[in-house]
Amino acid sequence: MAGQDTKLYSLEEVKKHNGTDDPRVWIIYKDSVYDVTDYLEEHPGGGDLITEFAGLDATKGFDDFGHSSDAKKQLKSFKIGEVVEEERAGKAKKKTEKKSATVTITDSPTKKPQTRSCISIVTCGLCG
Known part of the structure; x- marks a missing residue:
């Protein structure tokens, strides 16, 4: 559940930030929204692996790859909000x-x- 200061985003809003229609790249991981634009060049597997999920829910892809606990901690630093309750x-x-x-x-x-x-x-x- 989102706290009072947590920004809520619709799936449609997240979809707009796909690196093509908008220069920012947002992804969803477990109903949280992350702006990973500034991390694309630093990603060890290359930014293309992230942009594949730009504007979308990346939970399955992220988990299937088997990211480390350090990667999950690092992801938290890019959190900008959460998906609205009814669209989770x-x-x-x-x-x-x-x-x-x-x-x-x-x-x-x-x-x-x-x-x-x-x-x-x-x-x-x-x-x-």
């Missing part, structure tokens, strides 16, 4: 997790089918 990645994920599925299980053709309702497809193991 976690909000969309929680909405999809609430969907349920119904599975029909039949052991043999003569038995009456059982119906189970799963709150979470992942935990059930029967769905999928």
Whole structure:
């Protein structure tokens, strides 16, 4: 949750700062917004790896690469705000997790089918 002094940005606002339409390069990491423009030339892997996510959510790419704890600390120094609450990645994920599925299980053709309702497809193991 954002504090009183934390600047909030919409996804549309972040998207504008993609290094092309605007000279600044902003990325999102775990619902926080970072202006990484001044870091592009210093990035050990080259600035192109960052600009690939310019104006976008870089969380998966950042985590998939396996950045060190030092890299994560350094990223914090570029934080300029957070994504508005209603547009955060976690909000969309929680909405999809609430969907349920119904599975029909039949052991043999003569038995009456059982119906189970799963709150979470992942935990059930029967769905999928």
